[in-house]
Amino acid sequence: MSGHSHADGVLPHEPEKATLEGRNKVLGFWLFLGGETVLFGTLFSVFIALRDQVNGGPTANELFSLSVVAAATLILLTSSLTSVFAIQAMHRNQPKAMVNWLLVTILLGLGFLGLEIYEFVEYAHHGHTFAASAFSTSFYSLVGFHGGHVAFGILWISLLIWQVLKRGLTVVTAPKVYIAGLYWHFIDVVWVFIFSVVYLMGKVG
Amino acid sequence: MTAEHAASVEQPKKRARHEGPKKHIIAYIFSLVLTILAFAVVVTGDVSVNFVYVMLVLMAAVQVFIQMAFWMHMKDRGHLYPIIGILSGVIVVFTMIIMAVYWAWW
Numbered sequence: 001m002s003g004h005s006h007a008d009g010v011l012p013h014e015p016e017k018a019t020l021e022g023r024n025k026v027l028g029f030w031l032f033l034g035g036e037t038v039l040f041g042t043l044f045s046v047f048i049a050l051r052d053q054v055n056g057g058p059t060a061n062e063l064f065s066l067s068v069v070a071a072a073t074l075i076l077l078t079s080s081l082t083s084v085f086a087i088q089a090m091h092r093n094q095p096k097a098m099v100n101w102l103l104v105t106i107l108l109g110l111g112f113l114g115l116e117i118y119e120f121v122e123y124a125h126h127g128h129t130f131a132a133s134a135f136s137t138s139f140y141s142l143v144g145f146h147g148g149h150v151a152f153g154i155l156w157i158s159l160l161i162w163q164v165l166k167r168g169l170t171v172v173t174a175p176k177v178y179i180a181g182l183y184w185h186f187i188d189v190v191w192v193f194i195f196s197v198v199y200l201m202g203k204v205g
Numbered sequence: 206m207t208a209e210h211a212a213s214v215e216q217p218k219k220r221a222r223h224e225g226p227k228k229h230i231i232a233y234i235f236s237l238v239l240t241i242l243a244f245a246v247v248v249t250g251d252v253s254v255n256f257v258y259v260m261l262v263l264m265a266a267v268q269v270f271i272q273m274a275f276w277m278h279m280k281d282r283g284h285l286y287p288i289i290g291i292l293s294g295v296i297v298v299f300t301m302i303i304m305a306v307y308w309a310w311w
Contacts (some may be wrong), residue, residue, distance in 0.1 A: 027286055027290075030290045030291060033290070033294070037291060037297075037298055041302065042301060044301075045298075045305035046305070047308035048305045049305040066247070069283055074237075074240075075236065076268060078233075080272065081229060084229045085229075088224070088226060091224075156207055156255030185276045186277075189269045192240075192265050193265050195240075195267070196243055196262065196264070199256075200243055200246075201257075203247050204250070204254050204257045204258070205283060
């Protein structure tokens with residue numbers, strides 16, 4: 001299938017579902033998200049099992065700063081909403097507004113990533129390095145893997161913006177943007193469990 | 206080529222109404238309130254640890270449900286297979302989490 005917009009030049013309503021290829025991409029991505037769920041689940045279960053094995057290093061309660069976590073949570077939650085706005089702009093066939101909302105999403109994602117890097121550097125200064133204990137290794141594996149997903153999402157959405165600016169919003173590019181939106185929401189969903197299970201439960205004891 | 210391509214694109218039968226941002230902003234506010242509640246329970250909590258754990262997991266689950274239903278469109282039509290796909294992942298995860306909690310904490 002060619003990348004040109006279709007004959008009459010009018011983008012259908014919900015362009016991500018207008019072609020079989022688009023619908024298959026969305027379905028395939030949901031199955032991928034099922035696999036991602038398992039992947040994060042394994043990291044969560046390891047963290048839950050090992051979170052008290054601090055090996056003489058700082059405990060979760062001593063380490064975590066809730067204000068930084070709250071700021072990161074707010075930023076990521078807001079970025080999830082702005083990516084919703086991007087998809088809504090796509091449904092109204094307003095590529096410019098869509099790109100702008102995607103840019104806001106990326107900027108918030110970068111803010112989140114910056115906070116996480118600051119946090120990790122801070123922890124390392126307190127002796128909480130990757131190999132310090134079973135707690136630190138499982139912590140960095142889980143939270144770092146999520147951060148890696150955020151970084152990948154930023155890169156992916158950036159490339160999509162570039163492609164949409166080059167080729168326009170078509171039935172070929174629209175499913176890609178929609179799927180990237182799903183991915184971004186999934187990242188936020190995983191973060192909800194991270195701030196609850198890792199940080200807040202860590203603060204309780 | 207163009208005719209063939211056009212044939213593969215389904216035009217909507219009737220002019221579809223675009224949903225406004227209202228529902229999504231409500232979902233955002235709900236998520237925000239649940240997040241603030243979760244932090245508040247931990248910061249001000251004078252209650253038992255087990256109670257806090259249960260509250261945190263419940264509030265996270267509700268927030269995730271809201272976000273998946275509205276933001277990821279799982280409440281919309283034609284999402285049976287996506288739900289089966291993600292649920293099969295969730296079932297595996299539940300088994301693992303229960304195993305980890307059972308082995309390590311009891």
